Amino acid sequence: MTEYGNRDPDALVRRAGKRADTRQDQHFLVDDRVLDRIPSYAEGLDLAHVLEIGGGPGALTDRLLAVADRVTVVERDPDFAAHLRTEFADAVAADRLTVVEGDALDIELPDFTASVSNLPYGASSEIAFRLLPEGKPTVLMFQREFAERMAADPGTDDYGRLSVTAGHYADAELVETVPKGAFDPQPRVTSALVRTTPREPDYTVPSDDFFMDFLRAVFTQRRKTMRNAVRNTAHISGLGDPDAVVDAADEELMGARAGNLTPADFADLASLAYEVGQPEQGGD
Numbered sequence: 001m002t003e004y005g006n007r008d009p010d011a012l013v014r015r016a017g018k019r020a021d022t023r024q025d026q027h028f029l030v031d032d033r034v035l036d037r038i039p040s041y042a043e044g045l046d047l048a049h050v051l052e053i054g055g056g057p058g059a060l061t062d063r064l065l066a067v068a069d070r071v072t073v074v075e076r077d078p079d080f081a082a083h084l085r086t087e088f089a090d091a092v093a094a095d096r097l098t099v100v101e102g103d104a105l106d107i108e109l110p111d112f113t114a115s116v117s118n119l120p121y122g123a124s125s126e127i128a129f130r131l132l133p134e135g136k137p138t139v140l141m142f143q144r145e146f147a148e149r150m151a152a153d154p155g156t157d158d159y160g161r162l163s164v165t166a167g168h169y170a171d172a173e174l175v176e177t178v179p180k181g182a183f184d185p186q187p188r189v190t191s192a193l194v195r196t197t198p199r200e201p202d203y204t205v206p207s208d209d210f211f212m213d214f215l216r217a218v219f220t221q222r223r224k225t226m227r228n229a230v231r232n233t234a235h236i237s238g239l240g241d242p243d244a245v246v247d248a249a250d251e252e253l254m255g256a257r258a259g260n261l262t263p264a265d266f267a268d269l270a271s272l273a274y275e276v277g278q279p280e281q282g283g284d
């Protein structure tokens with residue numbers, strides 16, 4: 001039986017026989033200690049079918065095959081996709097590994113139970129926001145700054161639209177920062193692993209799309225009071241009557257800045273905005 005979980009990352013890079021192209025976000029994790037810890041952050045999760053985005057030479061794929069029943073890896077680079085099929089031919093033959101050659105932003109996502117991925121940073125935000133609404137736990141590597149903003153609490157410097165939108169789908173916890181030296185070639189910035197645990201928000205919103213547009217709008221003016229932010233950003237939020245929202249909303253909330261509002265505060269305001277501030281539908 002083939003053993004998984006201890007393949008040498010440098011040897012995998014050599015066997016892949018291809019130089020990393022940093023313009024394709026190819027920064028490979030070559031530090032064994034970090035690689036070995038990643039599955040531990042997924043302990044206790046349902047690992048019946050793990051989705052890995054961006055397999056590259058396969059060092060993380062190898063660790064995932066050691067703990068998961070099945071793995072689907074998505075890789076955009078045809079050479080690395082072919083290498084993964086050869087390197088893990090036994091797992092492919094045993095139906096434990098599926099290699100999908102394609103762009104993680106375009107392909108149809110499989111029915112996965114968890115995703116564990118060292119994401120390509122150029123598309124990490126878009127990929128994360130494809131994964132999070134699926135309602136499955138994830139362990140994902142991001143640039144540290146992005147990870148900190150994702151996991152930030154209200155009232156802190158890092159708290160912003162990203163914290164609220166990610167928090168709408170899941171609890172996000174930064175579990176480890178990863179130095180540049182863990183990668184080859186080294187990226188320009190430090191990285192960090194974030195574990196997300198899906199949850200239903202403890203508030204309701206009129207619609208996810210409206211809520212996301214409302215957040216995008218008011219966070220463009222995060223240093224202003226909400227009163228001004230709501231009034232100044234109607235062109236982004238699509239509100240027909242922002243003054244009606246300001247008049248109907250709680251005075252104290254309108255005097256606060258976006259960076260100090262909780263997700264539930266935003267949800268209350270978005271619901272109110274949907275009710276009283278939307279443009280008339282179907283009128284002339």
Ligand SMILES: C[S@@+](CC[C@H](N)C(=O)[O-])C[C@H]1O[C@@H](n2cnc3c(N)ncnc32)[C@H](O)[C@@H]1O
Pocket residue numbers: 024025026027028029030053054055056057058059060061074075076077080102103104105118119120121123
């Ligand atoms: C940061 S590397 C991680 C590679 C490997 N998992 C590791 O940990 O060493 C990101 C990988 O994602 C691939 N990639 C880049 N953009 C992609 C996309 N849009 N969809 C799928 N794969 C992508 C790159 O070719 C590269 O192999």
